Amino acid sequence: MTWINGQLKASLPVSDRGLAYGDGIFETIACINQKLHLWSRHWQRLQQGAKQLDLELPEQQTLLNWIERALTEKNNLPEAVVKIIITRGSGGRGYKSPEQPQPRTIITVHPWPEHNDNDYQQGISAMVCQTCLAPQPSLAGIKHLNRLEQVLAAQELSARNGREGLMLECAPADNDKPAKKIVIEGVSSNLFFVSRGQLFTPEITYSGVNGTIRSELLERAQALGIPLTPGRYELQDVLNADEVFFTNSIFGILPVSRIIYQQGQKSRHYQQRDVSMQLAKSLNPELQRPCQFNNL
Amino acid sequence: MTWINGQLKASLPVSDRGLAYGDGIFETIACINQKLHLWSRHWQRLQQGAKQLDLELPEQQTLLNWIERALTEKNNLPEAVVKIIITRGSGGRGYKSPEQPQPRTIITVHPWPEHNDNDYQQGISAMVCQTCLAPQPSLAGIKHLNRLEQVLAAQELSARNGREGLMLECAPADNDKPAKKIVIEGVSSNLFFVSRGQLFTPEITYSGVNGTIRSELLERAQALGIPLTPGRYELQDVLNADEVFFTNSIFGILPVSRIIYQQGQKSRHYQQRDVSMQLAKSLNPELQRPCQFNNL
Numbered sequence A, B: 001m002t003w004i005n006g007q008l009k010a011s012l013p014v015s016d017r018g019l020a021y022g023d024g025i026f027e028t029i030a031c032i033n034q035k036l037h038l039w040s041r042h043w044q045r046l047q048q049g050a051k052q053l054d055l056e057l058p059e060q061q062t063l064l065n066w067i068e069r070a071l072t073e074k075n076n077l078p079e080a081v082v083k084i085i086i087t088r089g090s091g092g093r094g095y096k097s098p099e100q101p102q103p104r105t106i107i108t109v110h111p112w113p114e115h116n117d118n119d120y121q122q123g124i125s126a127m128v129c130q131t132c133l134a135p136q137p138s139l140a141g142i143k144h145l146n147r148l149e150q151v152l153a154a155q156e157l158s159a160r161n162g163r164e165g166l167m168l169e170c171a172p173a174d175n176d177k178p179a180k181k182i183v184i185e186g187v188s189s190n191l192f193f194v195s196r197g198q199l200f201t202p203e204i205t206y207s208g209v210n211g212t213i214r215s216e217l218l219e220r221a222q223a224l225g226i227p228l229t230p231g232r233y234e235l236q237d238v239l240n241a242d243e244v245f246f247t248n249s250i251f252g253i254l255p256v257s258r259i260i261y262q263q264g265q266k267s268r269h270y271q272q273r274d275v276s277m278q279l280a281k282s283l284n285p286e287l288q289r290p291c292q293f294n295n296l
Helices: A019-022 A039-054 A062-072 A116-123 A148-159 A213-226 A234-240 A274-288 B018-019 B039-053 B060-071 B117-122 B148-159 B212-223 B237-241 B274-290
Strands: A001-003 A007-009 A010-013 A025-031 A077-088 A104-111 A124-128 A162-170 A183-186 A188-195 A199-200 A228-231 A243-248 A251-262 B002-004 B007-010 B012-013 B024-032 B079-087 B106-110 B126-127 B163-170 B183-186 B188-196 B198-202 B228-231 B243-248 B252-261
Touching: A001 A062, A019 A077, A019 A274, A019 B079, A019 B148, A025 A039, A039 A062, A039 A077, A039 A148, A039 A213, A039 B148, A062 A077, A062 A124, A077 B018, A148 A162, A148 B018, A148 B039, A162 A234, A162 B274, A183 A199, A183 A234, A183 B024, A188 A213, A188 A228, A188 A234, A188 A274, A188 B007, A188 B126, A199 A213, A213 A243, A213 A251, A213 A274, A213 B163, A228 B007, A234 A251, A234 B252, A243 A274, A251 A274, B002 B060, B024 B039, B024 B198, B039 B079, B039 B126, B060 B079, B117 B252, B148 B163, B163 B237, B163 B252, B183 B237, B188 B212, B188 B274, B198 B212, B212 B228, B212 B243, B212 B252, B212 B274, B252 B274
Parallel strands: A124 A162, A124 A251, A199 A228, B126 B163, B126 B252, B198 B228
Antiparallel strands: A001 A007, A001 A104, A010 B012, A025 A077, A077 A104, A162 A183, A183 A188, A188 A199, A188 A243, A243 A251, B002 B007, B002 B106, B024 B079, B079 B106, B163 B183, B183 B188, B188 B198, B188 B243, B243 B252
């Protein structure tokens, strides 16, 4: 079932701007024992998205009440994924927003996806997607509803039976020099890599999502004394790395064993797991004691 | 009222991928005396969009029957705007499409917008938007549902009471040389400009929509012997032009009298209308004799 602004509804007016233009934002939150994991980071990103799109959010407590209502209805699920979509609602003239938008908050609860233990132990193979991420500073970082790039990249994954893919930044070909292959993130995750004991992650300035686990790891790496530098890195930097992993709010930290690029060429086998294990250990207590649902 | 796959419906399941990811395409078609203007070009663009997104379209005749049904219900409207949205429907795992998608075709009929005769006679002032268009070759040309860039640009128009704005291509700032200000199109239109008797329009390779009137004018300019070159042009080329105009399927050809850029600086006053008038004249018979609705 679906909840729209706290009411049980099965459907949405077709006039909603979320459908017409992708005019809205979303979050996908891990819920463990009816507790929302890293809620404050999800709420922070919603606020950032609302600011960038000039969108009005419900009050935090109202939103939490709505989520609780949706979770209560599903009380047979010990673990679940809570998805929140907030759109600008209906109205406006063409692309122009209505003068007084009536946003819609849509909450759905989904079963926890099956995780393959082997993926965490052995690491996964990751392909390099042909679909690139267009540099758009006005939308970078936030989790907005314009996700066709990810849909196209996911088609590539499906076609090659891939688990996750690495996405590069789009670059118009009219520069005088060949375009750099700047790495941004995974199809539905952020990317980290380790070289000579240092941790690196692409900066989220022109494209990419400011992931909640990514933000969490930026803080934890610092606390653990692991040098971490967000920046503009090239595919070759990742191929040369000692350790590579993806992160997202549902699968957590997922190690990469190999990267498959251009015509099936393979990177070295990344066997090191030191840094990802250390970070995962630091994240785990949090996973077992997620922030209180009703008591922030 | 709204028609979904030929059925009268007021709403859409919230699980639709059009809402979740903007996973679909749309068309906005001028309907004059219940005849669809430039239908074959709209259909062509739907086909292109379906190809780029690997989306299944309904049969052309089925789609036309559904449109007719929606228009018949509104038979009191002599002129109308027909909007078609085609989404990939519901389902799939995250960004991955379902194995057998059940697309939804959503048809709504809207009143013809009021046009201001003065805009056509005097031309309009156009601002240069801060929001840029990200270069994304996989999505360029088609009219997909990821329209946040246009929504943000339209917010700029609203804030400055602008009629239409000019959008430039986004460029990451890490190049060695300053980014070129490449012009792409208007917020909801294509751009043309005339310099020394030659007609120019930005190419739609990395971003921008392959407009139906734009395609029509490319053909007509050739027939009229007007030299026309699509290419990568800079804002300065437009500022230096003798004649500037926007085109879209609803307002047709709209002349620009001035461009307002950086801190209210203004371009010269474009007084020439020769080429746009000549093209409009060539387009007008078509506007009065649109392609037959049921008889392509």
